Amino acid sequence: MSQNLPISRVMQTGILQCAPDTPLCEAARRMAERHCSSILVMENERAVGIWTEHDALNIDFGDFDAVRQPISQRMSQPVASIYAHLPLGEAALQIQALGRRHLLVIDTDDIPVGILSQTDIALNQGLEPYLRLREVHAAMRPAPLVLPGDMLLATAAHEMHLQEHDAAVVLLDNVLGILTERDLVRFIARHPGNTPIAELASQPLLTIDEKAALIHARDLLIDHRIRHLAVLDPQGNVSGLLGFRDMLAGAEHLYLQDLRQALEQRDSALATSRQHLQLAERVIDSSLEGIIITDPATRIEFINPAFTHMTGYALEDVVGKTPRILSSGRQDDAFYQQMWDTLKAHGYWRGEVWNRKKTGELYLELLTITAITNDDGETQHYAGLFTDITHIRENEQQIRHLAYYDVLTRLPNRRLLEDRITLAIRHAHRSDEPLAVIFIDLDHFKQVNDTLGHAVGDELLLQASERMQEKLREDDTLARLGGDEFIALLPGIGDFSEATRIAQRLIDTVSAPYCINTHTFRIGCSLGVSLYPDDGDDSETLIQNADAAMYRAKKEGRNTYRLYRSEMDLAVQNHLTLETELRTMLDTGDGLFMVYQPLVSRETGLTVSAEALVRWQHPTRGVIPPGEFIPLAERSGLILSLGERVLDNVISDILRWQQQGLEIVPIAINLSAAQFWQSGFVQHVERKLADASICPELITFELTESLLLNKQAQGIEILTHLSELGCRIALDDFGTGYSSLSYLQHIPAHSLKIDRSFIEALDDPNQSSRPIIAAIASMAQELGLTVIAEGVESEEQWAMLGNYAIDTIQGFYTGYPVEADTFSMGLTSQLSQA
Numbered sequence: 001m002s003q004n005l006p007i008s009r010v011m012q013t014g015i016l017q018c019a020p021d022t023p024l025c026e027a028a029r030r031m032a033e034r035h036c037s038s039i040l041v042m043e044n045e046r047a048v049g050i051w052t053e054h055d056a057l058n059i060d061f062g063d064f065d066a067v068r069q070p071i072s073q074r075m076s077q078p079v080a081s082i083y084a085h086l087p088l089g090e091a092a093l094q095i096q097a098l099g100r101r102h103l104l105v106i107d108t109d110d111i112p113v114g115i116l117s118q119t120d121i122a123l124n125q126g127l128e129p130y131l132r133l134r135e136v137h138a139a140m141r142p143a144p145l146v147l148p149g150d151m152l153l154a155t156a157a158h159e160m161h162l163q164e165h166d167a168a169v170v171l172l173d174n175v176l177g178i179l180t181e182r183d184l185v186r187f188i189a190r191h192p193g194n195t196p197i198a199e200l201a202s203q204p205l206l207t208i209d210e211k212a213a214l215i216h217a218r219d220l221l222i223d224h225r226i227r228h229l230a231v232l233d234p235q236g237n238v239s240g241l242l243g244f245r246d247m248l249a250g251a252e253h254l255y256l257q258d259l260r261q262a263l264e265q266r267d268s269a270l271a272t273s274r275q276h277l278q279l280a281e282r283v284i285d286s287s288l289e290g291i292i293i294t295d296p297a298t299r300i301e302f303i304n305p306a307f308t309h310m311t312g313y314a315l316e317d318v319v320g321k322t323p324r325i326l327s328s329g330r331q332d333d334a335f336y337q338q339m340w341d342t343l344k345a346h347g348y349w350r351g352e353v354w355n356r357k358k359t360g361e362l363y364l365e366l367l368t369i370t371a372i373t374n375d376d377g378e379t380q381h382y383a384g385l386f387t388d389i390t391h392i393r394e395n396e397q398q399i400r401h402l403a404y405y406d407v408l409t410r411l412p413n414r415r416l417l418e419d420r421i422t423l424a425i426r427h428a429h430r431s432d433e434p435l436a437v438i439f440i441d442l443d444h445f446k447q448v449n450d451t452l453g454h455a456v457g458d459e460l461l462l463q464a465s466e467r468m469q470e471k472l473r474e475d476d477t478l479a480r481l482g483g484d485e486f487i488a489l490l491p492g493i494g495d496f497s498e499a500t501r502i503a504q505r506l507i508d509t510v511s512a513p514y515c516i517n518t519h520t521f522r523i524g525c526s527l528g529v530s531l532y533p534d535d536g537d538d539s540e541t542l543i544q545n546a547d548a549a550m551y552r553a554k555k556e557g558r559n560t561y562r563l564y565r566s567e568m569d570l571a572v573q574n575h576l577t578l579e580t581e582l583r584t585m586l587d588t589g590d591g592l593f594m595v596y597q598p599l600v601s602r603e604t605g606l607t608v609s610a611e612a613l614v615r616w617q618h619p620t621r622g623v624i625p626p627g628e629f630i631p632l633a634e635r636s637g638l639i640l641s642l643g644e645r646v647l648d649n650v651i652s653d654i655l656r657w658q659q660q661g662l663e664i665v666p667i668a669i670n671l672s673a674a675q676f677w678q679s680g681f682v683q684h685v686e687r688k689l690a691d692a693s694i695c696p697e698l699i700t701f702e703l704t705e706s707l708l709l710n711k712q713a714q715g716i717e718i719l720t721h722l723s724e725l726g727c728r729i730a731l732d733d734f735g736t737g738y739s740s741l742s743y744l745q746h747i748p749a750h751s752l753k754i755d756r757s758f759i760e761a762l763d764d765p766n767q768s769s770r771p772i773i774a775a776i777a778s779m780a781q782e783l784g785l786t787v788i789a790e791g792v793e794s795e796e797q798w799a800m801l802g803n804y805a806i807d808t809i810q811g812f813y814t815g816y817p818v819e820a821d822t823f824s825m826g827l828t829s830q831l832s833q834a
Contacts, residue, residue, distance in 0.1 A: 007091050008084040010124045011105045011114030017042045020049070020072035024059070027051060027071045028188035037117050037182070038102045041075045047112055049075030052102055056184035057161035062154035062194045079104045084113055092121050101245075119227070119244045131215035131247070136208055139247055140231045140240035144169050147179070149198030156197045157184060166245065167228045169238055170201035176238065177201030178228055205230045210239055217242055290365075292384040298322045301381070310365075310388050312358030323384070328362050330354040339369075343382075347371045352389070363390045406480040408458055409465040417479035417487055421539035424491040428532055431492075435532045436499035438488040439546035440468070440506060443524040443558045445484035451710055452519055459516045460523070467509040472502065487543065496531055496563065503527045503561040511559060524559030526550050535564045579636050581618070582629055586641040591617045594649045595817035596667070598826070599788060599810045602801065607830060608808060609700065611668040612650045613817050614642070634672065643675040647685070650699075651692050653820040658694075663827045668700040668730055673707050682721040689725075696726030702753070704733050705744075716746055723748040730788070734776060745783060751808075752780045756791025759811070762800050770800075777805040 017040040018027050027039050031053075041049040051071050058074065060066045081104040082091055091103060095118060105114040145168040147156050156179060160168050170177035179201045192200060207230040208217050217229055221244065231240040290307040294300050300318045308314050311326060318325055331353065343349045350368045357363060365386040372381040404416035412420065421437065428435045442464060449457040461484065468486065469478050477489040488506065493499050510525040528549025536542040549564040556562065585591045592614065599609040616624045633639045650667055657664050675681065689696050701722060708715035719729055730751040731744075754776055761769035773789075780787045789801050792811030801809065818826070 005088045005124060006084070007082060007086055007088055007105055007116055008114070010088055010120050011084065011116045012036075012120065013114045015040055015112055015115055018071060019043065020075075021070045023068050024051075024071050024074055025067045025188055025191060028056070028067070028185045029190075032186045032189045036115075037119070038115055039071075040079070040104065040112065040115070041071055047079045047081075047104055048072075049077040050079045050102060050104065051075045053181035053185050054101055054166065056181055056188060057157055059157065059184070059188060060154055061157055061184075061187065062152070064191070064193065067188045067191055081106050081110075081112075082116065083108065088121060088124060091116055095121065128215060131218055132213060134214045135210065136212050136214055136217050136231055136242055137210040137240070139214055140210065140242040141246055142240045144230075144238060144241040146171060146238070147197060149173075149177070149201070150196050152194045153187065153192070153197055153200060154194045167241055167243070169205065169230060169241070170197055170203075172198055172201070172203060175203050176205040176207075176230060177203035178205045178230070180227060182227070207232050207238075208242065214247060218244075218247065289385045289387050292323065292386075294323070294382045294384075296379050296381070298382060310357075310363070310386075311355075317358070326355040328354040328356040330362075343369055343371060347373075353386075363388050364393055365389060409462060409480050411465055411469075411486075412477060412479040414479065414481050414487075417477065417481075417489065418539040418543075420477050420479075421489055421542065424489060425532055425537065425539070428491065433492055434495070434534075436490040436493050436496070436502075437530050437532075437542040437546045438490065438499065438503055438506070438561075439528040439530075439543065439550040440486040440488060440510075441526050441550050441554065442484035442510065443526055443554070445523060447710075448521070448523065452516075452521075456516050456519060460514060463514060463516070464510055464523075464525075467512070468506050471505040471509050476502075487546070496529070499529050499531065500561065500563070503529055507559060507561065526553040526558050527561035528553055528564065529561060530564040575632070578624075578629070579632055579638075582616075582632060582636070582638060585616065586638055586645060589645060591619065592645055592649070593617060593819065594646070594653060595819055596823040597810060597817040598815040598823070599668075599808045600814040602806050602809050607665060607815070607827060609666045609668060610823060611670075611702070611810065611817075612646065614646050614649075634674070639672045639674045640678065643672055646670075647688065651688060651694060654694055654698055655692050656820075657824050660824070662824045663830075664698060665827065666698050666700050666728060668702050670732070671701050671703045671707075676703060676707060676715070676718065677711075682718060682725065685722070685727070686725055697728065700728040700730050700750070702730045702732045705731055708747070716748070720748050723750075749785060751786035751788055752776070753788040753790050753810075754806075756811075759789055759791045759797055759801075762797050763794070773801075773806075774804050781805045 014034075016030060016034050016036045016038070018030065020041055020043050022041075031037070031039050038050055038052040040047050041051065049072065051074060055074060055076060080094070080098050080100050080102075082094055084105050084107055095101070095103060101118045103116045104112055105116050107113050145160060145163055145165040147159065147168045147170055149170055149172050151159075156168060160166070160179070160181075167178055167180040170179050177198070179197055183200065183202060187200065205228075206220060206224060206226065208220060210231045210233055220229060221227065228241050228243045230238050231242050233239040288306055290310045291302075291304040292300060292307055293302040299320055299322060303313070303315055303318060313325070339349050339351070348368065348370045350366075353365055353367045354362055355365055366389050367384060367386040370383045370385075371379045372383055374380050404413060405411065406413050424435050442460075445457065445460070448460055461480075465478065465480065465486065468488070472478055472488060473490070475491055479487045479489070481487060488502070490499055490502060506527065507525055511522060513520055513522050528546045528551070530536060530542045530545035530549060532542060535545045545564040549562045553560050553562040595613050595615055596610040597613060598607040599611065600606065601608050614626060614630075616626075616629050618624050630639075630642070633642045646669060650669055654664060654667060678684075685699075686696075689699065723729060728750040729748060730753060731747070731749050732753045733755045734752050754773060758769040758773050758776075762773075777787045786807045787805060788808040788810055789806050790810040792798055792801065792809050792813045794813055797811075798809065798813055815826075
């Protein structure tokens with residue numbers, strides 16, 4: 001039976017309902033029109049009762065007014081209910097226990113969602129196996145109620161109610177008719193009066209032989225949309241009635257009877273197979289392995305469920321056959337001959353065998369074959385025990401692969417690479433030929449990840465690795481160290497020139513355009529090359545030296561290669577030492593100080609502003625140039641800490657000048673990209689200035705136009721907030737980048753600094769920087785920006801700049817960068833002279 005089928009799959013979802021004051025005849029009319037066996041009485045959205053076809057037996061058809069009574073006087077209450085998610089078997093038990101024919105189906109919020117009838121259960125409870133095996137007489141109701149055709153309707157209904165029959169056979173002149181509870185509902189709906197039932201009975205009454213199969217009776221009921229069949233005995237007399245209710249009532253009895261028969265058959269089978277179980281229990285015991293037992297001729301006699309589960313073969317598929325039915329063809333005859341020789345010599349064999357399942361799928365099994373002998377030592381059976389180890393081997397292979405290969409690119413990882421370099425070094429030593437290690441780093445990969453997303457970045461790594469592999473030789477190895485770093489191992493090269501040719505091929509292929517997810521772009525790569533034995537005689541040294549050479553390639557222009565040189569090792573060590581010292585200095589602040597270079601008015605010659613420049617006083621090396629430690633801070637991720645220190649120092653100097661009552665001019669601070677794009681930068685600046693009680697107009701932030709290149713809208717929004725705060729904005733190095741005029745007009749800048757390269761070119765008659773200076777100055781003037789010329793170092797440059805709309809001069813000609821106290825003294829002196 002389909003005991004686990006949920007009630008929600010079977011119930012009638014269209015609930016027929018009415019109000020308590022609905023006349024009985026009106027409710028019956030609705031039931032007749034909808035062919036429903038029940039109607040739910042609802043009041044205030046709550047089920048207060050139910051009226052069913054069975055309740056029609058209680059109506060006095062002799063009283064014309066009885067059918068006009070409110071349904072509330074005739075309904076059954078309370079309404080038996082059941083939850084929709086419960087299994088159908090639970091509903092069958094509840095109907096039987098309550099003696100009801102209908103259940104109201106409710107959801108978890110106790111809201112009615114359907115009606116479940118006894119007929120619904122009978123049609124969906126999966127009785128087909130029992131109905132096919134049983135005959136009609138096993139389930140019919142014997143001694144049906146038989147009524148004469150001239151009996152009045154009221155009397156007939158009373159008899160049906162009294163004898164608890166839901167149907168009665170009606171004797172007519174030539175045929176049999178039937179009167180059912182559903183007929184009574186129709187009569188209530190159309191008020192036929194207390195009429196003889198011969199005029200009202202449904203006819204003819206369909207019949208079935210009592211020897212017919214119950215499944216045939218069930219199909220007749222469904223096909224003719226009726227509920228009862230008359231059962232005829234061999235003489236053609238009516239011996240009983242059969243309906244869905246009878247089938248359902250007999251199902252449990254049939255089930256118990258079959259179960260009892262099955263148990264008896266099992267006991268019989270156990271008795272006859274006891275000898276087989278005694279043979280098998282030696283190998284079965286508590287084992288979950290697949291088991292196969294053959295006779296001495298290797299014909300299969302027994303298999304266990306685990307065998308069927310693993311191979312797909314049932315006992316009827318393999319009994320009488322040999323295990324060759326599982327053969328995969330991977331092992332040759334010599335393999336099996338050696339197996340049988342071992343088995344005969346030692347009585348057992350154990351090993352791995354590739355076999356084939358019923359589906360054709362190959363699997364690897366760990367097989368043990370044991371010869372089972374009698375007391376005389378003669379082989380009576382062979383027992384095979386096996387376990388499917390396919391997944392174990394696959395997992396082992398996967399683990400080995402993960403241990404030696406990169407997950408994304410499937411290239412060898414560092415561990416496998418070092419093994420291969422070590423083997424290549426041994427071979428190179430024996431053959432006296434060099435090998436090369438190329439360290440490859442993709443240029444601007446982080447920018448691709450940050451702007452286009454990690455999915456595009458991963459696809460870029462895949463495409464770049466595939467391109468590089470195509471340009472390497474068959475014996476070369478390409479490995480991924482992690483991130484955007486790769487290593488190429490080139491064994492057996494003739495000389496370094498062969499390695500450089502391959503390096504150039506790698507650069508060319510990586511630099512070709514990429515098209516990923518509608519994005520088309522280019523990247524480059526920087527390569528470092530180390531050679532065995534000149535640059536190292538072990539894998540670690542060769543990789544480190546190639547890495548050092550790669551960094552020099554990056555420093556000297558990118559998208560190129562460099563060969564390792566021995567003096568580079570010292571430079572790398574110095575780089576690491578300096579980075580550590582820079583980190584310590586930023587943690588303590590010791591050694592960091594500010595100098596200020598004045599910006600002078602071209603018209604008055606007076607200092608109108610100053611640019612704050614950071615300096616590092618190293619304890620042993622003296623003052624380290626900014627061009628050395630600022631790029632180091634950017635590469636090592638210390639630029640945010642450095643920028644924070646610069647802002648704090650400038651605020652501290654301004655605060656000290658204010659406390660001393662000194663003249664103060666706006667101070668310009670250079671912004672790095674990391675500072676500018678960090679979350680909450682504007683709020684951070686506002687808080688610092690407020691805490692120090694410093695007017696924001698005293699701070700100018702300088703940034704290069706290229707900083708806004710990729711995120712113009714977001715960058716302009718940040719600059720707008722800074723400007724609204726009161727800080728001033730200066731565009732530095734103008735003219736050397738993209739110089740996009742389309743968005744320059746939208747930047748809330750206050751000043752524009754012409755790059756020093758154009759000022760230096762004023763002294764060279766062969767360079768034409770003057771038209772550029774004129775154009776920039778004129779354009780800035782039209783936009784209302786203050787124009788600053790930086791890098792002015794001579795009187796000639798000062799004089800030539802007088803020909804253009806230049807507002808402010810910065811450079812060694814007008815003033816060197818000096819420490820805070822010296823700068824403030826100069827301002828004080830200027831004020832006194834004025």
